[in-house]
């Protein structure tokens with residue numbers, strides 16, 4: 001992970017499931033939660049990456065397991081949640097992080113074509129629904145249980161199919177906050193701005209990074225640690241009165257929207 005996150009070690013005995021946990025934000029979320037004592041369950045359509053990320057956490061002294069699973073696969077998600085809950089005693093935190101977000105999903109809809117748009121919504125929107133419903137039975141009634149969805153600043157800026165899929169994630173955050181409150185489950189989201197994950201660092205043209213930075217109030221590039229800190233707050237007891245919110249972490253880029 002780039003940047004520094006302080007470890008407070010106050011999640012001993014808790015179980016956190018992170019979708020898209022093989023790399024990027026998901027991998028960093030797993031590392032940070034394990035550093036605080038949680039057992040991290042990393043789920044990724046790339047099972048080898050999920051297992052490698054879990055092995056790295058174990059090598060660092062933490063507790064983690066990796067699973068191959070696509071968030072659009074209802075049966076697989078149900079099986080993973082059931083197995084993880086049986087092995088660990090339940091689920092306390094779900095992070096719906098798996099998402100498609102490369103440049104190809106920010107092209108005009110007519111250019112993308114129906115099949116690609118359908119897959120985008122299937123992963124980003126239905127993946128959130130499917131993982132949430134699969135985890136819910138094992139989270140219900142557990143003290144402090146909560147869900148953190150990963151939306152995007154693109155949701156608040158409009159204009160692309162990707163942004164629209166992430167606007168649906170922000171909407172689902174409110175819907176599930178209402179529907180799951182009786183089960184004692186809080187639901188919040190984070191909308192990251194431009195964050196220099198390895199993928200963005202390597203793939204986004206330098207000119208685009210500079211252009212986006214100029215839209216921010218803060219003259220700095222966002223790092224994974226900035227999103228990890230937001231996740232650690234929202235998923236902790238410190239946010240016990242916060243539900244249905246989307247926290248924008250954009251260096252001020254989204255402030256004027």
Ligand SMILES: NC(=O)c1ccc[n+]([C@@H]2O[C@H](COP(=O)([O-])OP(=O)(O)OC[C@H]3O[C@@H](n4cnc5c(N)ncnc54)[C@H](O)[C@@H]3O)[C@@H](O)[C@H]2O)c1
Nearest residue numbers: 020022023024025044045070071097098099101152192195
């Ligand atoms: N990096 C940014 O600047 C940024 C900004 C805003 C929002 N986001 C969002 O944050 C999330 C993570 O982004 P990242 O930069 O870490 O992405 P990434 O591409 O580096 O990693 C995403 C991970 O999700 C996995 N994945 C993709 N589709 C999946 C599926 N159907 N089922 C299971 N796993 C799947 C991939 O294999 C990969 O390991 C995404 O939802 C993205 O839209 C990222």
